[in-house]
Amino acid sequence: MIVWVSLENVCKPCEEGGLGVKETRNFNSALLAKWKWRLLSEAGGKWKEILISIYGSETGRSHVGLKYQSWWWRDLAKVCGEGDQEEGWFRKDIGWKVGDGSRVKLWEYVWLQSSSLKSMFSRLYSLSLDQGKRVGEVGTWEEGRWRFQPNWRRERFEWESKMEK
């Protein structure tokens, strides 16, 4: 039997000469990503509480380790990454919009630029005492205005404080 059109071409959209057949592996990943998205983005709900009580945390990392989790949970972690990691297609495409600063981790999450402050300024990160802290924990509200107050291991050199600005 001769194969006349490769599966790769059949899976292209119709306008590009394919038949628009779904690439099931990628489509499955996209569907799994929706779970991950809802776990990370939605405020709460019973379904989420139940999942967190089973698996430990919404980000995918857990106290017992992934090895002992269900296939579904392990697939979620595999497709979308675990914890605070920035690698992978899913992690690269999510970011945060800061409101009250109660969820976003100052250094680790992507919220100011297209990558985290941690990976942009790794030197400053190593000097910071705010590692792992939420944005809202690094400063105070004074008469309705936000005052950012970062804490450092030592006084910064002149060139280092320039970078901060």
Added chain:
Amino acid sequence: MCQEIQDRLVWREDPKGAFSVKSAYQILTKRITIGSLDSAYGVLWQAKAMPKALITAWRVLLDRLSTNANLIRRGVPVDSQETSQHLFIDCAVAQRVWSGCYHWVGIVGVQSMEIRNHLENFYLIHLSSKQNQVWRGVWVVIIRSIWEQRNQVVFKGGVPDPKEILQNAQLLSWLWLKYKAIGFVYTFSYWILNPNKCILVVL
């Protein structure tokens, strides 16, 4: 910072920051950048014809039909170097089919051209875009009809007959319209005599 609203996750592919499975799938298949968009395919899939004929035409555009030239490329020993371009457009039989088809709707002058352009140029100016989708369905069934006759000649012998090819295509398109187009109540002979009037029924 704003005390009143909570931190919110945003999906950066989307202007509003909302996640969608569609955009995730597009990222994964890397289709976000429009690369190989070929207008001929868009035109083809909008054409009104039966799936069997559309698939044949699709394979013609891709040049993935088992023409002799393609069989030779795949190591099948056949004697002539028949290409899609020759079989469907350039060949004298095909030329007579196409000119017969143009003559049917009252136009003259057909030039030989590359197969994709041939499809894209197959429209009538006085028709709406919906009506031209019907008209391009005729293109699709002519392709199918040529292919069927070619197989007939190759496997059962005989000589190709342009008239028969066109008539078969006219029958296929009439059948399709009769069952699929609302308000198309014309008889086959009326379709043959007044194709322009019949197409206008499609709104």
